[in-house]
Amino acid sequence: xxxxxxxxxxxxxxxxxxxxxxxxxxxxxxxxxxxxxxxxxxxxxxxxxxxxxxxxxxxxxxxxxxxxxxxxxxxxxxxxxxxxxxxxxxxxxxxxxxxxxxxxxxxxxxxxxx
Amino acid sequence: xxxxxxxxxxxxxxxxxxxxxxxxxxxxxxxxxxxxxxxxxxxxxxxxxxxxxxxxxxxxxxxxxxxxxxxxxxxxxxxxxxxxxxxxxxxxxxxxxxxxxxxxxxxxxxxxxx
Numbered sequence: 331x332x333x334x335x336x337x338x339x340x341x342x343x344x345x346x347x348x349x350x351x352x353x354x355x356x357x358x359x360x361x362x363x364x365x366x367x368x369x370x371x372x373x374x375x376x377x378x379x380x381x382x383x384x385x386x387x388x389x390x391x392x393x394x395x396x397x398x399x400x401x402x403x404x405x406x407x408x409x410x411x412x413x414x415x416x417x418x419x420x421x422x423x424x425x426x427x428x429x430x431x432x433x434x435x436x437x438x439x440x441x442x443x444x
Numbered sequence: 445x446x447x448x449x450x451x452x453x454x455x456x457x458x459x460x461x462x463x464x465x466x467x468x469x470x471x472x473x474x475x476x477x478x479x480x481x482x483x484x485x486x487x488x489x490x491x492x493x494x495x496x497x498x499x500x501x502x503x504x505x506x507x508x509x510x511x512x513x514x515x516x517x518x519x520x521x522x523x524x525x526x527x528x529x530x531x532x533x534x535x536x537x538x539x540x541x542x543x544x545x546x547x548x549x550x551x552x553x554x555x556x557x558x
Contacts, residue, residue, distance in 0.1 A: 375546065423486075433489070433544070438484075
């Protein structure tokens, strides 16, 4: 089975530009999580969905960040406008509702905002 | 803020040696997980623990859910060069924390000398 798929793997953009990160969870998983990883703050949960519905977005840094999950097989994390401090690796993870804590991570998107 | 204290921060060992790392918290946790992250990749789930006192093995890896529910340990026996990477503990805090909302440790960087 394919694992969590993320695209792009790398993104370099200029400050002020819109950035969209994409994620396809493992087929059959009902929960999807977006994380950000930096050296200073480690792995931080940004937002997560159960059955396509956002459950907790308390980790989203500010209004420039938004996430959607239009269907069970696709989610996006958008940053608009991007800033240099948004540079980080963004991970998507998924899990089943039977075992929601057991999360499987994608390979990540390394975002660099110049 | 970060609620898990993971130690040691880094380890330099010789191939064949055993490794032990741990994660502690002042709060009680309902779930403990251990992940390994290779450079440029997402965290890979190694072991998941769901009950206090639980001892689970995965090949040369053994992890335990502490009796107090405030700590967890990961042991690697007979280390090999491919064990190199960053090991993260993660857990879901008791007391109403939503399923799936994990807190991560800061990681243990493991280097294995051939």
